[in-house]
Amino acid sequence: MFPQxxxxxxxxxxxxxxxxxHVLGEKAFQVRGTIGYHQSSCVENEMHDKCDRxxxxxxxxxxxxxxxxxxxxxxxTVSLDVKNQVVQAYNFAPALAIxxxxxxxxxxxxxxSVPKSERKGQTGxxxxxxxxxxxxxxxxxxxSAFPAMDADAIAPFWGFEQxxxxxxxxxxxxxxxxxxxxxxxxxxxxxxxxxxxxSAGATEFYRYFFTDKGDFKLRSKNPGAYTGYRTPGIYMSxxxxxxFTPSMQSRKAEVDSLKKQxxxxxxxxxxxxxxxxxxxxxxxDAEPNANSDxxxxxQKDFQEIVDGYKAxxxxxxxxxxxxxxxxxxxxxxxxxxxxxAKNKELAKENRITAIRVMSHFPDPIFLDPLAGLVADNxxxxxxxxxxxxxxxxxxxxxxxxxxxxxxQTTGIVRETVIEIMGSL
Numbered sequence: 001m002f003p004q005x006x007x008x009x010x011x012x013x014x015x016x017x018x019x020x021x022h023v024l025g026e027k028a029f030q031v032r033g034t035i036g037y038h039q040s041s042c043v044e045n046e047m048h049d050k051c052d053r054x055x056x057x058x059x060x061x062x063x064x065x066x067x068x069x070x071x072x073x074x075x076x077t078v079s080l081d082v083k084n085q086v087v088q089a090y091n092f093a094p095a096l097a098i099x100x101x102x103x104x105x106x107x108x109x110x111x112x113s114v115p116k117s118e119r120k121g122q123t124g125x126x127x128x129x130x131x132x133x134x135x136x137x138x139x140x141x142x143x144s145a146f147p148a149m150d151a152d153a154i155a156p157f158w159g160f161e162q163x164x165x166x167x168x169x170x171x172x173x174x175x176x177x178x179x180x181x182x183x184x185x186x187x188x189x190x191x192x193x194x195x196x197x198x199s200a201g202a203t204e205f206y207r208y209f210f211t212d213k214g215d216f217k218l219r220s221k222n223p224g225a226y227t228g229y230r231t232p233g234i235y236m237s238x239x240x241x242x243x244f245t246p247s248m249q250s251r252k253a254e255v256d257s258l259k260k261q262x263x264x265x266x267x268x269x270x271x272x273x274x275x276x277x278x279x280x281x282x283x284x285d286a287e288p289n290a291n292s293d294x295x296x297x298x299q300k301d302f303q304e305i306v307d308g309y310k311a312x313x314x315x316x317x318x319x320x321x322x323x324x325x326x327x328x329x330x331x332x333x334x335x336x337x338x339x340x341a342k343n344k345e346l347a348k349e350n351r352i353t354a355i356r357v358m359s360h361f362p363d364p365i366f367l368d369p370l371a372g373l374v375a376d377n378x379x380x381x382x383x384x385x386x387x388x389x390x391x392x393x394x395x396x397x398x399x400x401x402x403x404x405x406x407x408q409t410t411g412i413v414r415e416t417v418i419e420i421m422g423s424l
Contacts (some may be wrong), residue, residue, distance in 0.1 A: 018140070018178055019413065021095040023086075025068075028241070030241050033058045033238050034111070034235060036233050038232060040231045041226040045101050060072045074107075083101075084099060094130040097192070100124075100301045106123050108417050113226075114227050115175070115226075115313055122146065124148050127144045129256065145216075155179050159177065160175055169188065173253060181229065183204060184204065184206050187201025189201055199236070204229070204231065204233060218417075298329070298336045301325070302340065302350075320360060325412065338354075338365070340353075341354035341355050341369060348381060355370065355373070355382070355385045359389035359392040367398055370390050399421070403421065405417075
């Protein structure tokens with residue numbers, strides 16, 4: 001996997017300025033040192049001049065519980081960070097994190113040579129951030145709050161990062177926007193082993209220009225710019241990562257593998273549910289004529305549905321709700337409905353109501369019984385209702401079942417089957 005820590009100063013992201021949702025793993029740590037160089041406006045001997053800036057920032061970060069991260073940075077003084085990843089990235093869902101950084105002083109402001117008198121405004125940052133991406137690219141967006149800042153205390157930010165190369169050597173570009181300004185960095189990262197990484201590149205690289213004579217020079221569009229935010233610079237960063245024991249790495253790989261298998265297991269769950277329904281049927285439906293409380297409850301609830309359809313002004317929504325409650329009782333209830341439809345000793349309205357329930361809540365186990373009822377010439381009304389039910393279900397399997405018994409029908413039932421097949 002590509003190293004995601006090229007421009008990091010304090011939070012392990014690829015972004016030098018904005019925070020990210022990335023956190024270290026359980027009991028993992030990172031020690032980092034970053035040195036930069038840029039030339040910005042200054043006052044020397046009471047005259048405006050250009051001064052060389054060589055800021056240095058070091059950090060120690062530690063992960064806990066695979067979602068919580070603590071950091072200690074040192075620029076001109078010690079500062080503290082904390083971040084919690086509240087949601088991990090999964091498929092198209094982004095990673096989400098909340099945190100606070102730049103307590104007591106902003107390491108970022110020190111790196112960009114912001115004067116100490118102005119750093120208070122960038123101290124004490126609270127943020128929330130969402131992050132999408134993979135090995136080659138990252139998109140993030142969020143909002144920062146600076147209680148000590150006089151203006152623009154609430155600042156949205158967003159950015160994009162693109163990586164090209166191999167896990168050991170890669171080039172990266174990052175662009176991000178905050179406080180009304182866009183920033184662009186480029187860099188190279190070399191990672192000979194997993195525990196060590198060295199990176200170098202250019203900050204605000206779009207501000208590099210050639211002179212009129214063709215000589216390469218560091219120059220800013222704004223000659224009066226006095227911080228590294230508005231002047232081009234270079235940097236080098238060295239990071240040491242560790243903390244994962246071989247057993248922990250193995251467990252992390254196992255968890256990642258299990259996540260990839262979730263989609264497959266969801267299909268298996270569907271099969272398992274059908275098996276549970278079948279076992280329920282064997283237990284509760286072993287004797288069709290059993291006078292158990294379960295069967296009596298099914299008969300009572302089903303009779304209420306039959307009586308509802310017999311009413312002069314029945315409420316279809318209410319009946320459908322009762323049918324749903326009946327069907328939701330599982331495989332035994334479905335087998336009960338099939339028996340009611342096939343039982344020639346029952347009143348015709350009971351059989352027809354059972355067929356209607358099958359058409360309202362289609363299930364593969366209903367297809368063969370319905371086809372058998374269509375082919376049974378002993379009761380044309382029941383056979384015609386069964387043909388209509390297969391037409392309402394209207395799946396390739398139901399159409400095949402209806403077609404298979406079409407030649408076994410006569411009279412009004414045959415006409416109904418022909419009409420249904422012609423309209424499907």
